[in-house]
Amino acid sequence: MTTVRRTRRWRGVVAVALFAAAVGLLAKDPVVLLLGAVGAGYAAYPWLTSPPTVDLDLTRTVDPHDAEAGTDVDVTVRVRNTGSSTLTDLRVVDGVPPMLTVSGGTPRHAAFLRPGATTEFSYAVRAEHGRHQFDPATAIARDAAGAHEVETTVQTDTAIECAATVPEVPLRQQTMRAGGSVVTDEGGAGTEFHQTREYRSGDPLSRIDWRRRAKTGELTTIEFREERLASVVLCLDARPSAYRATDEDEPHAVACGREGMAQVLTALADTRNPVGVAAVGRQPCWLPPRTGSDHLAEARRRMGSHPAFSTVPPAPDADWGADGQLEQLRRRLDPGTQVVLFSPLADEAVTAFALELERGGTAVTVVSPDPTTTATRGGRLATVERDDRIRRLRSAEVRVVDWDPAEPLGPELVRAREGFA
Amino acid sequence: MNRAGRLLVGGVGAVGAAGAFALVALPNALGDAAAALVAFAGNDYLLAAGVASVALLIVVAALALRGADGVTRTTPPEPETVQNAAHPGVEFDRAVEDGSWNSVGRDGDQETVRERVREAAVRSVMHREGVARERAAARVDAGDWTDDDVAAAFLSEDERTSLTARLLGPLSGPGFRRGAKRAADEVCRVEGVADERADVENGPRAATDGGRR
Structure with a gap:
């Protein structure tokens, strides 16, 4: 989301110009009166600039990618101006994952960026357990006069993974008909033993319990817990x-x-x-x-x-x-x-x-x-x-x-x- | 100043400037208007002083506005540390632990606090004794869910609806806070949730004696 706002930084300059003119008039001093014209020049200055067009590309690298909890992870951020405007006053605040704290350097950076130019900054965060996705970085660009400000966010998919592996998600046995990985209480095809039952015509040969057949002569079929998608x-x-x-x-x-x-x-x-x-x-x-x-x-x-x-x-x-x-x-x-x-x-x-x-x-x-x-x-x-x-x-x-x-x-x-x- | 105000002031300024230019560029076009204006003011210095005084008034107004509003700029996020958030139960702490005389002065606030503790007490009785909600509520009303008389009276529906309680309720902030604290403490005690600071003060034995942490 991009927001453009007027900063009102130069508000009051007109008043200063009027003040000089007033003093000049009261004192009958043409030099002081002329100072009002200088103030008028400053008042006109912010009207000559327009809000910059902010098009940025952000890449972020983390090292190490799979850190241990309590250790520092170095984060390097590169910001490239992909637009056609020169960004005379660009400030970037990186979106540090909300559960992590900065342990070295600063995730804030200021730069002057011509079109196509790149700037880079680094900082370190203290790793904690989990998969920590970075928030979008916040970019604030102001024109040369500082009269306009453009605030936007720049996103790139980066994460720090620290003992984040979830070996298995304990899904409930509410499934679709298609075969998948959720073990159900229904017999059928699968890998986990469920029960044996009397052989029915059409059962695959691979699921006949041949040991029992050899021992007792009884023909039974092995059923596994059916595995389905959820x-x-x-x-x-x-x-x-x-x-x-x-x-x-x-x-x-x-x-x-x-x-x-x-x-x-x-x-x-x-x-x-x-x-x-x-x-x-x-x-x-x-x-x-x-x-x-x-x-x-x-x-x-x-x-x-x-x-x-x-x-x-x-x-x-x-x-x-x-x-x-x-x-x-x-x-x-x-x-x-x-x-x-x-x-x-x-x-x-x-x-x-x-x-x-x-x-x-x-x-x-x-x-x-x-x-x-x-x-x-x-x-x-x-x-x-x-x-x-x-x-x-x-x-x-x-x-x-x-x-x-x-x-x-x-x-x-x-x-x-x-x-x- | 709003947009309409700015347009008005700008319009007056533009008309004044246009008039001034006309006087300088075409001195005969407006006849002797300039001379009449000077004559009205007394002399040319007094006329200039009048204009300067108006300008000074505008200066003061503009500087006062800037001082009041400041510069409109965004506040960048602060990602260096984790974002602060209140702890669960902060509403209860603000209402009951605050020492100011009117922290739970309104009937609505008192009722919210009381209902919250009462609901916790009723559910505690349901859980510990395996009884239905009606039976648990009746036990809380009767006050025999605890040996603490203050806690029992605080949550008793009969006590709350008594004439004395209704008359003195709005004026009894300290008494209300005391009852709320005792009732909350009693609910936590029977549920085995202990004060971690008391655990530290009393040693590890207290922490394992029915305490959760």
């Missing part, structure tokens, strides 16, 4: 109530949820399962489940730049009416689609949403970054409330992954599949 929607809760953090030095639950969602998206992209992304927050975001590299790139682009995925906490009086978005999302879900919801479960609305989906036949998995604290009385009360929500969801068969964001998400997901989380 249509999955990853949904981020980014309503005002979800922007909560344990303390001011820790990333808030929306940032954690977004990073967790990025990891799960990457893990699911390695399967053939159709995946969609959705978010409720500043604006509703909806990308229906599909497969393919183009779709994956679009999903990542939306997670990086759509306002609904913004990690900037809202103003205290923000009221986006986001609870209506939950109902809108519920209507969009096709039967047979399962939902993985990333939410801190900070209020009743999202809990009711998950329960309603589950009751309506949509399998729900909640990945819940825990932002609670016991350092204050209100924090302890909120902890009790969240524990109760998790308990109610689990008793309604909703799978809940209670995730401490300081720990990697992958093992938590595996534990959830095994029923311990």
Whole structure:
């Protein structure tokens, strides 16, 4: 999004010119009167310049790409002016991943860029567990007079991966008819043993239990758990109530949820399962489940730049009416689609949403970054409330992954599949 | 100054400038208007001083406006550290922990705080005793869910609707805060969520004695 604004930097110059003229008149001094003409020249100056056209190309390299938690990652950003205007005053602020902190250098840079010219700057961030996607960089360009300002964002898909591998996403057994990777409780083709049954005409020879045939003479067929595709929607809760953090030095639950969602998206992209992304927050975001590299790139682009995925906490009086978005999302879900919801479960609305989906036949998995604290009385009360929500969801068969964001998400997901989380 | 104001001032200035040019370029076209103007003012210095005074007034107004509004420029993001957000339960802390006399002065605020703690207490009873919501609510109303009299009275529906409570409610900020704190503490205690600062002060034994952390 690009915004052009007048800075009003030169406001008051006319007043200075008038002041000089007035003093000149009162003092009957032609030299001082002439100073007013100089002021008038300055007043006209900003009218001679126009807002610059900002067309930038940004490339970002990180080293190492798969760092260990707690180590520094060097980030190098190159910005190229691909437009036809000379950018006399360009300032770039890189979009550092919201869960990471800068440990060296600065992600801010200022430059003078002719058309086709490139500028470069570097800084370092401290790696944390997870897949950390960079936000779009913010570019601010002003004309030579400083009278106009153009603010825009420049995006490129870069991420730091730190123990981000999610070995397996514990999808629920709500599947499509097509063969895939989700193990079901139905017998058929697959790799995991399910049961043996009496042979029926037409059963393939490869599935006959020849050992039993040799021992007992009985003709039986081995059935495996059928593996099918699952249509999955990853949904981020980014309503005002979800922007909560344990303390001011820790990333808030929306940032954690977004990073967790990025990891799960990457893990699911390695399967053939159709995946969609959705978010409720500043604006509703909806990308229906599909497969393919183009779709994956679009999903990542939306997670990086759509306002609904913004990690900037809202103003205290923000009221986006986001609870209506939950109902809108519920209507969009096709039967047979399962939902993985990333939410801190900070209020009743999202809990009711998950329960309603589950009751309506949509399998729900909640990945819940825990932002609670016991350092204050209100924090302890909120902890009790969240524990109760998790308990109610689990008793309604909703799978809940209670995730401490300081720990990697992958093992938590595996534990959830095994029923311990 | 809004757009209409700027246009008005600009229009007046343009008309004045046009008149001045006309006087200089075509001195005979307007007859003796200039001489009449000087005569009206008294002398040419007083006329110039009048114009200068108007200019000074505009200077003061323009500088005051600039001082009030400043320069319109965007504030760049601050990506160096993680973005701050409040902790869960901050609304309760602001309403109850704030020492100011009117922090929970309005009936609506008090009712919101009370309903929140009461809901947590009812759900706690439902969970611990395995009873239905109606039964749990009745136990909270009766006050026999806890041994703490202050907490029990704070959440009791009978107590809330008594005439004395309704009359004194708006004036009883400190008493309300005390009741809310005791009730919240009691709900947290029975649910095993302990104050981490108390854990540190009392040692590791306290942290494992029913405490969550």
